[in-house]
Amino acid sequence: MxxxxxxxxxxxxxxxxxxxxxxxxxxxxxxxxxxxxxxxxxxxxxxxxxxxxxxxxxxxxxxxxxxxxxxxxxxxxxxxxxxxxxxxxxxxxxxxxxxxxxxxxxxxxxxxxxxxxxxxxxxxxxxxxxxxxxxxxxxxxRGSHDKQAVPGTHGRVLLGVGEDGAESPAVRFAVAEARRRGVPLEAVRAWRCPAHESTDHPLMAGEPARLHEERAVAALEGALHDLPADADVHRRTIEGHARKVLTDLSHDADLLVVGAKRREGHLGLQLGRVAHAVLHHSACPVAVVPRWVQT
CATH class of the missing domain: 3.40.50.620 (HUPs)
Structure with missing residues (x-):
């Protein structure tokens, strides 16, 4: 049954x-x-x-x-x-x-x-x-959306890829939502080079940034590793704060998907800074997908 x-x-x-x-x-x-x-x-x-x-x-x-x-x-x-x-x-x-x-x-x-x-x-x-x-x-x-799930105005679902890896419920949810709508999924991983890692030496210029970008690419690939071969997914790594990167990209998306960690027994809002920020500032609807973690 x-x-x-x-x-x-x-x-x-x-x-x-x-x-x-x-x-x-x-x-x-x-x-x-x-x-x-x-x-x-x-x-x-x-x-x-x-x-x-x-x-x-x-x-x-x-x-x-x-x-x-x-x-x-x-x-x-x-x-x-x-x-x-x-x-x-x-x-x-x-x-x-x-x-x-x-x-x-x-x-x-x-x-x-x-x-x-x-x-x-x-x-x-x-x-x-x-x-x-x-x-x-x-x-x-959120935002000045067209008040309908499908057909969307922009024809894409946007996913903010965090630290959850290949088992992320947010990734699975975003892939499924894009499939239902028949639109591509844009998976984005934001990265930053901390100020203390910058250098003025001409031979080292850009080296710390390159390493952080490579880590972002690896994290993005790891999160999307188990996707079906026919999934229509566009991968992007962008320098900047994740909350600002995703808010900016939300202007051209029909749905923004982000994850949020949940911990048993914890009180208060369990959202994280990125989810909290995009809920307040996104230009399109936001899907918050919970992920339960061990305390």
């Missing part, structure tokens, strides 16, 4: 960003051939304010639960009539509810902010917390 495939989960709160996240999540569920779960946490308004999406037009507390998820599920169904979209209302804190849902999900999709009325470039606290604690990949809809 085959194992049931895990659904895609999208968090909604009635805001415009969360309804646009429904569009992306619906596309993602169709790409994966799975159910979509539309989740509303009834205590969300404590964190994100009171301004509802203009197309709902029903601000009363009685509407905030069922009407929000029903409207979002109808939106997903209108976009993909054959998609099973299940509305779910949970009387819990939003961060806890979505992280808990993520334990039985193939991916979590959230908007970049909620109903606080803040500028869309700012990342909401719920989105940040979910990306930092979920057990499954979390896609945060």
């Amino acid at each position: 085959s194992t049931p495939q895990l659904p895609v989960v999208v968090g909604v709160d009635g805001s415009e960003p969360s309804l646009r996240a429904v569009d992306w999540a619906a596309d993602e569920a169709v790409l994966r051939g799975v159910e979509l779960r539309v989740v509303y946490a009834s205590l969300w308004e404590r964190y994100e304010g009171t301004a509802l999406a203009t197309d709902l037009g029903k601000p009363s507390e009685a509407v905030l639960a069922q009407d929000v998820v029903d409207s979002a599920a109808r939106r997903a169904h209108a976009r993909h009539p054959d998609l099973k979209a299940t509305p779910v209302v949970l009387p819990e804190e939003p961060e806890y509810a979505l992280v808990h849902e993520g334990r039985q999900a193939s991916a979590l999709v959230v908007g970049s902010r909620g109903r606080s009325g803040l500028a869309e470039r700012l990342l909401g606290s719920v989105s940040l917390s979910v990306a930092a604690h979920a057990d499954c990949p979390v896609i945060v809809l």
